[in-house]
Structure formats: C-alpha cells, structure tokens
Amino acid sequence: MSLKSLFKELEKANLHLKKYNHVNKKALDQFLSFSEQKEKLYKRKEELDVADQKIGELMQSLEMQKVEAIQFTFKQVAKNFTQVFKKLVPQGAGHLILKTKDNDDDNPEREIENSDAFTGIGIRVSFTGSDAEMREMNQLSGGQKSLVALALIFSIQKCDPAPFYLFDEIDQALDAQHRKAVADMIHELSDKAQFITTTFRPELLENAHKFYGVRFRNKVSHIDCVTKEQAKDFVEDDNTHA
CATH class of the missing domain: 3.40.50.300 (P-loop containing nucleotide triphosphate hydrolases)
Structure with a gap:
C-alpha cells in the first residue's frame, strides 16, 4: 500500500473515531473506583446489620428485664398489701390487680413481653371479708379510701423504705x-x-x-x-x- 493510501485510511479512521468523542474516556477508572466503593459500602452495611441485630437483642433483653422487675415488685407490694390491709381491717380483705391493655384478670401469670402492656394498678377490697362484697376505690367512703391509701403506702414502705x-x-x-x-x-x-x-x-x-x-x-x-x-x-x- 502506497503512502498516499495509508494517509487516506488514517483520515478515514480519524473521521470514524470522531463519532466517539462523547464517550467518557475515564469510564474504566471510574468504574473500578465505584466498584471499590460499592464493596466498602456493602461491607459497612453488613457491619451495621450485625450491630442493629445486637442492639435489637439488647433492647429486647432490657425490655424483658423491665417486665420482670415490674412483675416482681408488684408481687411483693401485692403480698404486703393483703397482709397490711388484714391488720388494719381484721374482718376484711384486700387485693391489688396489675392491669394490662387486654384486662385479662383471669390469667395473671400469662407471659407479657412488653412493659407498655401494663396500664396501671387496680385495688379491690372488702370490709366484711366476703368476696361477693369486693369493691373498687370509686365505691368506697372517704374513711375507707383513706384506709386503703395508707395500706398501699405501708405496703410499698415494706419493700422500699423511705x-x-x-x-x-x-x-x-x-x-x-x-x-x-x-x-x-x-x-x-x-x-x-x-x-x-x-x-x-x-x-x-x-x-x-x-x-x-x-x-x-x-x-x-x-x-x-x-x-x-x-x-x-x-x-x-x-x-x-x-
């Protein structure tokens, strides 16, 4: 091939290459860089997923400890309340009820997994000792309410004295x-x-x-x-x- 023919081929090749001027010549380097960043991010995500799982397990464990502490303390106070009320009202009887969202008082030993399930404390007393005459606070007279309130204070004091x-x-x-x-x-x-x-x-x-x-x-x-x-x-x- 003559020199003239070679120049013509070169000119054709250059014209052909001009069609690809818009191509990012740094694409390969950028691809390699982004691929490396992707691997780092995937690794970081895996670490965060593991940490999230451990934090979730810790929160669940703490929540169960909170539930157990509430139930344990309530059982102590409830036991003391029954004994104290009996001393204050020998012919009567009193009980504390741990209220929950589902209000299932028939099954106080059921498993509770979240402390948000507890809604409060209920008090039922009888000044005659008859279960049929058990009454709640809003059904009591002023003097009876005072006596129940004192019984509750004394019951708590037995668990955690001030x-x-x-x-x-x-x-x-x-x-x-x-x-x-x-x-x-x-x-x-x-x-x-x-x-x-x-x-x-x-x-x-x-x-x-x-x-x-x-x-x-x-x-x-x-x-x-x-x-x-x-x-x-x-x-x-x-x-x-x-």
Whole structure:
C-alpha cells in the first residue's frame, strides 16, 4: 500500500473515531473506583446489620428485664398489701390487680413481653371479708379510701423504705378502731423509718416518742416541745370543744 493510501485510511479512521468523542474516556477508572466503593459500602452495611441485630437483642433483653422487675415488685407490694390491709381491717380483705391493655384478670401469670402492656394498678377490697362484697376505690367512703391509701403506702414502705414519712391528719376520717390499727402499724414500721404525724386524735399519741404542740397566740403560730400528757390534754380539749 502506497503512502498516499495509508494517509487516506488514517483520515478515514480519524473521521470514524470522531463519532466517539462523547464517550467518557475515564469510564474504566471510574468504574473500578465505584466498584471499590460499592464493596466498602456493602461491607459497612453488613457491619451495621450485625450491630442493629445486637442492639435489637439488647433492647429486647432490657425490655424483658423491665417486665420482670415490674412483675416482681408488684408481687411483693401485692403480698404486703393483703397482709397490711388484714391488720388494719381484721374482718376484711384486700387485693391489688396489675392491669394490662387486654384486662385479662383471669390469667395473671400469662407471659407479657412488653412493659407498655401494663396500664396501671387496680385495688379491690372488702370490709366484711366476703368476696361477693369486693369493691373498687370509686365505691368506697372517704374513711375507707383513706384506709386503703395508707395500706398501699405501708405496703410499698415494706419493700422500699423511705427515711421518713410526713402524715398530715391521716386519721381524720377514720373511726377509733381503725385509728388504733393505723397507729399500731406505724409503730411496727417505725423500726426502719421515721414517721412525723399531725393529729387531733389520741390514738397516734400512744406509741409516739416525741411530741410537739402548735398553738396560735396573738395571730402568731408557736410550736413547743410538750410531754405525752400535755399532748393528750391538747387533743382531748380540742375534741371537747369541737
């Protein structure tokens, strides 16, 4: 082939190559780079999937521990409530109910996997000991509600005692028999906690260790440490003039 023919072939080849000017000449390098990034991302995703699975397992384990802790604590408080209420009301009976979303009270031992299933605590009591006369809080009188509330506080205190309790006239709506029962219960629990109470009734004074009298003189309140006899005279005098 002559030189002239070679130049013509070269010219044809160049014209043919011009058709491919729009082709990305860095495509191969970019493909290799993107392929490498793809592999890294796939590997990272696998690591994240493993981490997500472990986190899910941990959350499930913590949730089950939470459920077990709630059920364990409730069983303790419920047991204490039944015993405490029996001491406060010897002829009565009381029970705590752990409420759930499905309200299946007939099967309290069923397996619960999520703490969100718990909705609250129900209280059912009878002041006569008859199961047929079991009532809920909204069916009780003021004095009965006070007694149930105190039984619940004392039940929790047995599980997790606070250092001290401040009770303001908790015996106001109670009759003499129940006031004495409450006073005896406070005395029993006073070994593990300090109870500060205000009262206008004599029953809470019987087992107290320290007495303070509060009087209103010349438009000013005065508080003084008094003897047990002075405290009794004060409440008896107040009841006489009431």
